[in-house]
Amino acid sequence: xxxxxxxxxxxxxxxxxxxxxxxxxxxxxxxxxxxxxxxxxxxxxxxxxxxxxxxxxxxxxxxxxxxxxxxxxxxxxxxxxxxxxxxxxxxxxxxxxxxxxxxxxxxxxxxxxxxxxxxxxxxxxxxxxxxxxxxxxxxxxxxxxxxxxxxxxxxxxxxxxxxxxxxxxxxxxxxxxxxxxxxxxxxxxxxxxxxxxxxxxxxxxxxxxxxxxxxxxxxxxxxxxxxxxxxxxxxxxxxxxxxxxxxxxxxxxxxxxxxxxxxxxxxxxxxxxxxxxxxxxxxxxxxxxxxxxxxxxxxxxxxxxxxxxxxxxxxxxxxxxxxxxxxxxxxxxxxxxxxxxxxxxxxxxxxxx
Amino acid sequence: xxxxxxxxxxxxxxxxxxxxxxxxxxxxxxxxxxxxxxxxxxxxxxxxxxxxxxxxxxxxxxxxxxxxxxxxxxxxxxxxxxxxxxxxxxxxxxxxxxxxxxxxxxxxxxxxxxxxxxxxxxxxxxxxxxxxxxxxxxxxxxxxxxxxxxxxxxxxxxxxxxxxxxxxxxxxxxxxxxxxxxxxxxxxxxxxxxxxxxxxxxxxxxxxxxxxxxxxxxxxxxxxxxxxxxxxxxxxxxxxxxxxxxxxxxxxxxxxxxxxxxxxxxxxxxxxxxxxxxxxxxxxxxxxxxxxxxxxxxxxxxxxxxxxxxxxxxxxxxxxxxxxxxxxxxxxxxxxxxxxxxxxxxxxxxxxxxxxxxxxxxxxxxxxxxxxxxxxxxxxxxxxxxxxxxxxxxxxxxxxxxxxxxxxxxxxxxxxxxxxxxxxxxxxxxxxxxxxxxxxxxxxxxxxxxxxxxxxxxxxxxxxxxxxxxxxxxxxxxxxxxxxxxxxxxxxxxxxxxxxxxxxxxxxxxxxxxxxxxxxxxxxxxxxxxxxxx
Numbered sequence: 006x007x008x009x010x011x012x013x014x015x016x017x018x019x020x021x022x023x024x025x026x027x028x029x030x031x032x033x034x035x036x037x038x039x040x041x042x043x044x045x046x047x048x049x050x051x052x053x054x055x056x057x058x059x060x061x062x063x064x065x066x067x068x069x070x071x072x073x074x075x076x077x078x079x080x081x082x083x084x085x086x087x088x089x090x091x092x093x094x095x096x097x098x099x100x101x102x103x104x105x106x107x108x109x110x111x112x113x114x115x116x117x118x119x120x121x122x123x124x125x126x127x128x129x130x131x132x133x134x135x136x137x138x139x140x141x142x143x144x145x146x147x148x149x150x151x152x153x154x155x156x157x158x159x160x161x162x163x164x165x166x167x168x169x170x171x172x173x174x175x176x177x178x179x180x181x182x183x184x185x186x187x188x189x190x191x192x193x194x195x196x197x198x199x200x201x202x203x204x205x206x207x208x209x210x211x212x213x214x215x216x217x218x219x220x221x222x223x224x225x226x227x228x229x230x231x232x233x234x235x236x237x238x239x240x241x242x243x244x245x246x247x248x249x250x251x252x253x254x255x256x257x258x259x260x261x262x263x264x265x266x267x268x269x270x271x272x273x274x275x276x277x278x279x280x281x282x283x284x285x286x287x288x289x290x291x292x293x294x295x296x297x298x299x300x301x302x303x304x305x306x307x308x309x310x311x312x313x314x315x316x317x318x319x320x321x322x323x324x325x326x327x328x329x330x331x332x333x334x335x336x337x338x339x340x341x342x343x344x345x346x347x348x349x350x351x352x353x354x355x356x357x358x
Numbered sequence: 359x360x361x362x363x364x365x366x367x368x369x370x371x372x373x374x375x376x377x378x379x380x381x382x383x384x385x386x387x388x389x390x391x392x393x394x395x396x397x398x399x400x401x402x403x404x405x406x407x408x409x410x411x412x413x414x415x416x417x418x419x420x421x422x423x424x425x426x427x428x429x430x431x432x433x434x435x436x437x438x439x440x441x442x443x444x445x446x447x448x449x450x451x452x453x454x455x456x457x458x459x460x461x462x463x464x465x466x467x468x469x470x471x472x473x474x475x476x477x478x479x480x481x482x483x484x485x486x487x488x489x490x491x492x493x494x495x496x497x498x499x500x501x502x503x504x505x506x507x508x509x510x511x512x513x514x515x516x517x518x519x520x521x522x523x524x525x526x527x528x529x530x531x532x533x534x535x536x537x538x539x540x541x542x543x544x545x546x547x548x549x550x551x552x553x554x555x556x557x558x559x560x561x562x563x564x565x566x567x568x569x570x571x572x573x574x575x576x577x578x579x580x581x582x583x584x585x586x587x588x589x590x591x592x593x594x595x596x597x598x599x600x601x602x603x604x605x606x607x608x609x610x611x612x613x614x615x616x617x618x619x620x621x622x623x624x625x626x627x628x629x630x631x632x633x634x635x636x637x638x639x640x641x642x643x644x645x646x647x648x649x650x651x652x653x654x655x656x657x658x659x660x661x662x663x664x665x666x667x668x669x670x671x672x673x674x675x676x677x678x679x680x681x682x683x684x685x686x687x688x689x690x691x692x693x694x695x696x697x698x699x700x701x702x703x704x705x706x707x708x709x710x711x712x713x714x715x716x717x718x719x720x721x722x723x724x725x726x727x728x729x730x731x732x733x734x735x736x737x738x739x740x741x742x743x744x745x746x747x748x749x750x751x752x753x754x755x756x757x758x759x760x761x762x763x764x765x766x767x768x769x770x771x772x773x774x775x776x777x778x779x780x781x782x783x784x785x786x787x788x789x790x791x792x793x794x795x796x797x798x799x800x801x802x803x804x805x806x807x808x809x810x811x812x813x814x815x816x817x818x819x820x821x822x823x824x825x826x827x828x829x830x831x832x833x834x835x836x837x838x839x840x841x842x843x844x845x846x847x848x849x850x851x852x853x854x855x856x857x858x859x860x861x862x863x864x865x866x867x868x869x870x871x872x873x874x875x876x877x878x879x880x881x882x883x884x885x886x887x888x889x890x891x892x
Contacts, residue, residue, distance in 0.1 A: 057769050064410060066786060067488045069808045074486075107576035108402040108560045114576065173607055181611045188617050189608050190578075194393055194599045197581065198573060308603045310578045318399060318577070323765050 036340050041093070043336040044329065048089050051325035061323035062105045096333070102326035106319055111330035114315065119334060120205025121191060122304075122311035125231055126296035132235025133242050134289055140239065141246025145254060146273055156243050163240020168233065172306035175229055187225040189308035196222045230307040234300055238292045245288045249281035282353050290346045297338050386616045386870065392595040392890055395603040395612055396622040399577045405559035406538030407482040410489045410786075413600075415535045415884035417580055420598070422538030422565035425456055425475060425515075426529050428788070430877045430886035434697070437529045437788075441470055441539055441566070442515070445529075451522030451835065456515040463587035464541035465563070465570040472509035477542040479507045479517070481554050489536045491811070492787050496520060496528060524835050526699070530789035533883065540564050568593050568888035577602050582887070593888035613638060613868055619892060620869040620876055626685050632868040640868050642685070646695040646881035647784040647863035648793075649687060649742065651731070653856035654776050655818040660729075660856065664721030670707045670858050671714035672749045679861065682741045690862035692848040693797040695881045699837070700790045700844025706852060711752060718753055726755035732776040733759055734767045742860070743780050772810045774818055782863075783813065788882035790844045791832050798828045798851055817856050824850070 051058075059075050067075075080088055095102065101111035144156035179186045187193060191207055200207070200214045208227070211220035253259060254277055262272045297312075304314040312331055319327035387393045398413035406422050409415065427440040443459035462470040480503040483493050497520020498506050506518045519528065531537070541564040545555035548562070555564075563571040568590065569582035582598040601618070603609045609621035610628040614635060624632065632638050653660035653669070660666065675689045692702035718724055729750060733743040740761070747757040762770070771779045785792040800814035800821050801807070809815035814825075824847070831843040851857070865878055872892040878885045 057765065060765060060768060060772075063488050066410070066491070066811055068491060068811060071486065071488060072810075106399070106402065109576060117575065118577075176608065176611055181615060184615070188612050188615060189603055190601060194387075194391075194579075194601070194617075197579070305604045306608060308578075308601065308605075308608060310575065310602075315577070321763065323763075 032344065036344075039340055040333065040336055043332060044093065044096070045089065047329055047332045048092060048325075049085070051323075051328060052085055052088070054323070058105075058323055058325060092329070101330035101333075104319065104324055104327040106322045106324040106327060111326050114327060115312065115330055115334055116205065118310055118312045118315045121309060122297060122313065124206045124208060125227060125234065125303075125309060125311060126293060128227060128231035129234030129296050130238055130289065130293045132232060133238025133292060136235070137239030137242030138246050138285070141243035141248075142250050142273065142278060144243065144247040145250030146269075148251065153247075156247060159236075160240045160244040163237050168237060168300065169302045169306065171236075172230070172233055172303055175233055176306065179229055186229045187222060189226075189306070191223065191226055191309065192219070193222045193226070230303050230309055234296055234303060238296065241292055242285075242288060246281070246285060249284050250277060253277040253280050283350055286346055286349050286353070290342045294339050294342050298335050386872075387619055389892060390594065390596045392598045392620070392873075392887055392892070393618045394598070394600045394620045394622065395609040395618045396600050397604060398580060398600055398602045399604075401574070401576065401580070403560040404563050404571060404574070405487075405556055406478070406535050406540065407485045407559075408487040408489070408556065409535050410487075412884070416600070416879075417563075417571060417582070418535045418538055419567070419879070419884040420569045420582060420887050421563045421567045421571060421585075422535075422540065423462060423470070423567050424537040424539060425532050426537075427533055428879075428883045430879075430883075430889050431875065433877070433880045433882055436526075436699075437533050441475065447525055451525075451833075452519045454517050454519070454525070454528060456517075458513045458515065461589040462566050463589055464544065464566045465585040465587060466541050466544045467587055468541050468543055470539060470541075470566050471512040472515040473512065474542045475515045475539050476507050476509040477545075478539045479537070480504055481540070481545075482536050483507070485554060485556060489534070489786070492531050492534050492536050496523060496531075522833050524831075524833055524837075524840055526835075526837055526840070527789050527791055527832055531787045534787040535884070538565060541566070569598060590888070594891045595887055598887045610868070613870070616870070619873050620867055622865070622867055622878070624866065624868050626682075629685060629866050629868060637871045638868060639871050640866055641876065643865045643867065643878050644688070644696055644881055645784075645863040645865045645878075646698070647782050648690065648693070648695060648859055649739075649780075649782050649861040649863070650857055650859040651746065651778050651780045652813065652817045652858070653778055654774060655820070655856055656774055657777050659723045659727050660777065662721045662723055663854065664717045665723055665726075666856055666858075667853075668714045668718035668721065668726075668753060669750060671710045671717060672753055673707065673858060673860060674709040674745055674749055675705075675707070675860060677709060678742060678745050683738065683861065685864060685866055686738070687861035687863055689860070691852055691859050693793045693851060693857065693859055694790050694844060694848060695785065695793070695862050697881045698785070698788070698790050698793075700841040700848075702845050702848040702852070704849070704852075707858075709749070711749075714753060726750075726753050728756045728758070728777075730758050730760050730777040731780055732767050732770050732778065733761055733780040734764045735761050736764075739780055739782075746778075746780070771816050774805070774816060779817075785881065790840075791828075794828045794831065794844060794847060797855070797857060798847055799825045801825060813857070819856055 058079065058081065059072055062075050063071055076082055080091060099112065103109065104111050104114050107114055140156050140159065144153040147153055180188050196219050200210050200216050200219045203210050203213055207223040208220060211223055259272060259277055262276050301313040301317045303309065304311045312334065316328055316331035319331065396413065400411040401414045402411060403409050404414065404417055406418050409418055423441050425440065425442040426437040429435060429438050439459065441459060441462055442456040445454055445456045447454050458472050458475065464470060479493060482490055483498045483503040484500045486500060508516050510516055540559065544564040545559060548558035549555050550557055561574060566585070568585060568588045570585045571580060572583045573581040579602060580600045584593065584596050603612065606623055606625040606628045610624055610632060612618045613621045613632065629640055633640050653666060655661050679687055679689050689705055690696060691705045691707060694701040696703065718726060731743050731746060733739050743759050747759060750757050770776050783793070796811065796813045798814065798821065800809065800812050800819060802809060803815060803818060803820040807815070814821055827847055831840055831847065834840040834843060867876060867878060869876060870892065874891045875889045877889065
């Protein structure tokens with residue numbers, strides 16, 4: 006066997022064959038399979054549930070002839086798999102069908118409700134990160150001190166208090182009694198329709214329009230539910246941050262850094278904290294994704310027309326088109342945030358490069 | 359000091375939340391704007407040919423005029439002329455000729471004519487959506503609609519029925535949402551794919567009523583402004599906003615803060631709190647919704663009249679109405695809601711375990727047996743079901759609850775698979791036949807007949823004689839005689855039927871003290887915003 010023909014145990018990659026196209030194709034394939042699987046499971050659950058989707062459309066007073074007509078119109082006379090492939094084909098063409106509950110196209114419904122959730126979740130996560138991360142770090146640095154006790158108390162309350170009750174108490178105190186914030190909904194009745202909808206994010210739209218009155222009103226409406234969600238996020242983020250930091254602060258390189266005479270600030274923030282960034286990204290991404298799913302109870306209490314309430318109400322009304330459409334959006338968010346986390350990993354962790 | 363007072367205040371607030379202590383009423387909405395908190399997530403469309411939900415009916419009543427309609431300030435007077443100033447009935451009773459009134463104009467500026475009326479009714483029949491049965495029961499079909507509903511000229515509309523009916527029956531049906539008259543020109547301008555404007559009317563309105571819909575965000579809000587061409591007296595409320603607020607506690611807070619004028623879905627606890635608050639008031643209104651149980655006649659034990667009698671005596675009517683249903687329901691035991699023509703006020707059954715046990719002992723099933731109550735997972739229904747489980751259990755029956763979503767329990771009911779169904783029924787149109795025609799009519803009891811629209815069929819109750827009696831009342835033109843016929847029907851029904859009607863709904867509306875004339879429509883129609891003042 007000649008040397009030339011022998012397979013090299015560790016073949017060198019040609020410099021002209023970059024890895025990224027294969028990786029990109031692999032990632033896209035994973036996304037497609039994940040979303041298709043999600044769609045399949047949700048679709049099948051919706052179809053095998055012991056409730057009649059035709060009745061959800063026509064109500065209980067309809068005649069048998071009307072029932073039969075709608076059954077055919079919805080294609081429910083076809084085999085399940087065929088129904089599924091028809092649905093997937095429609096989705097690929099951007100048609101999620103019409104919601105039987107709102108009478109509107111599901112894509113229009115989602116375009117209306119998702120920005121409400123996005124705005125609330127983003128602000129909630131910002132609050133959670135801005136307060137939760139420093140609190141977690143301080144709790145770890147001053148372990149056993151009152152700051153640590155406070156951080157643990159915040160975490161405990163955040164985990165044990167029902168969000169429903171917290172929301173009602175928040176409304177009662179800050180809206181009902183003190184009048185510091187506006188009431189339920191996204192905007193006061195006097196401000197509706199003033200600012201043209203560009204992004205669906207009211208704060209951003211008001212800024213684009215340069216209308217500070219509307220901005221103030223929108224902010225006054227969002228700050229309480231966002232703070233509530235932010236509080237629950239910060240309870241999780243601060244607890245995890247504390248745990249990560251404790252692990253780092255007990256590592257030998259920290260002791261070495263202290264022995265070298267580095268300031269405590271440098272030890273904590275430039276060394277220990279840098280090493281928990283990657284873990285923290287996962288935690289924050291998960292917290293954000295959870296809020297983007299929509300906090301149903303918060304949305305109900307604050308009459309916030311978001312996607313969580315939309316999907317839940319649709320599910321209870323057996324409005325499967327809406328449920329499937331919403332599920333695809335939520336699924337895409339999770340997949341998107343995962344990819345985003347991966348990218349950040351590569352950025353912050355040299356080993357991942 | 360500040361810290362202490364703040365702590366005390368916070369503690370007081372929490373106590374108020376827990377104890378339902380009322381807060382003082384504060385700011386107020388503009389004097390010419392009505393802001394209402396309601397659950398409006400059932401609105402699917404504004405098209406009167408398709409709309410069949412409560413919140414949709416509220417909007418429709420304020421947007422669309424009808425040939426005849428109810429005066430909100432005098433609902434007991436029954437239907438009154440609106441778009442039709444008068445009508446004549448042919449000698450054989452099958453043709454009604456309406457003369458249109460002058461001065462009614464659509465929001466578009468087009469005058470309302472008989473052609474619009476004919477188009478609207480024909481359209482409702484041709485589209486054949488769920489509420490179309492309200493019109494098609496008179497023999498109109500998509501094929502004959504243009505022949506049987508005709509505009510002779512701009513002032514004259516002629517409708518031809520398939521047989522003689524009581525005029526009150528026909529006109530009552532025309533007051534339903536489906537009788538709303540749309541602007542033919544505007545609707546047809548927005549027709550797509552031969553849908554007669556159906557897709558456009560889902561989110562837009564084209565009526566001649568006091569208001570027009572300016573903006574609708576599903577599950578969020580409906581905004582209505584004055585119709586500038588409205589022919590009637592100009593309403594005091596120039597703008598009406600209905601906000602979707604799901605939670606009772608949130609509605610109450612908004613009312614107390616003065617951010618809304620009316621809260622329509624308060625729990626009994628919140629109603630009690632509002633009653634204690636200065637500047638706020640609560641107005642009760644009897645609605646048409648009935649709460650009942652029914653026994654499937656496919657189950658041997660439940661066909662025994664004595665068993666049914668025993669079950670009717672073993673219901674704690676007053677106990678439930680006085681406790682968890684307090685203020686929300688009143689005891690009522692006939693299939694026609696109070697305020698309907700021919701409604702029976704007698705309540706022969708009380709909670710009497712001795713009579714109940716005696717009836718059961720006289721039956722073929724003195725030991726009772728297993729009974730499954732099919733009930734949807736809603737608080738008030740679960741409470742009622744548990745009460746029945748308790749009191750029927752005292753008879754020796756082995757009662758279990760089959761709990762499901764609304765759709766699940768309804769599926770079982772329509773498939774005739776239940777033992778006992780615990781449910782609610784609301785009238786579709788303000789005529790006694792709406793309930794009589796389902797509680798006391800079963801045209802064919804066979805499974806394959808699939809008469810799911812009839813409650814009597816769902817319970818497999820075969821009643822050829824009662825069906826005949828009920829249908830006879832539909833053609834009786836003397837109103838007093840007709841009313842008597844329904845009273846007699848209900849008396850028999852109360853005693854022999856497998857239905858145990860228990861309660862009629864009361865709607866309690868909490869509002870600012872300054873709000874006057876808010877009428878949600880009673881048992882016969884929907885809300886009327888144009889008469890509200892504040």
